[in-house]
Amino acid sequence: MQLDGPDEDLVFPRHPRNPFESLNFHPNFSSLEANVVLAAKDAQVYFRLHSHTLKTTSGFFKTMYSLPHSQADIIYLDENADVLEHLFSMISGFPFPEIPSHEFLESLLFAAEKYDMPGPMSLIRMYLLTSSESSLKDSIRLYALACRYDWKQESKKLSTQTLSLDLYDEVHRSSIQTLSANALLDLFMLHRSRREEFRKCLDAPPFVSGAPSHCSQCATPISYAAWKELKYKMVMEMDRRPLGDLILDAGFCEWPEALACWRAACPNDACKRLLYDRSETIRVVRDCIEGLPNTI
């Protein structure tokens, strides 16, 4: 590799004896051809990289190498070895290991931002959207991160992934606390708007109003009490799980309120017309749910 200017000061010494041979180098970053030595926090692990790689992938190192009289033999960094392994793998074109936790992801993003490394930032940005296949399952925290970095498309997609969650459940408290006020409001508005739009949809035709009526076949007075009960149950379910998928699935098959509806018939023994068309009800409720807003 051709070295120039201030790099000379950081060039790995070429004399026969290697002064760094006793150091614990990461196996993927131990090539003697690489001319820069970097130490992780507490100097437990060392990394050899080419200065060209650092300069071309990091605004921080580009600036550092542009300064005159950079004298360091070893560059000591504040990040632990695992974070640096991920970061250096990303800038070197190596596959990077699984990101094990949300805390780790945050440390990695912090370091990528600190060293002004757009490559790792964009890789992590894409990684956020594969969370369902990774160890990062907390969509509220992923959404919080996307909002913090103002990644709009990812924020929207991750807000959709929160729709299976009840934001009021105590188990999400620590995740909710990672949200900014704006991100939190947007998320609550999305969840609430789905419930309210759903309620409006159920109150409008073709659904029955719930007021006392008469059988269309025999004119006997009938009550739509069973439907009112089911409607209440559906709205409560939408509040608890705004995705609404369980209404169509287990809900309509198992809820006592649903079974009561499918059984409800005209009280006139000579008529016994069923009051609700089950398959048509499922179809229209599905249309309602599919039409609800699903991103912030």
Ligand SMILES: [Zn+2]
């Ligand atoms: Zn009837």
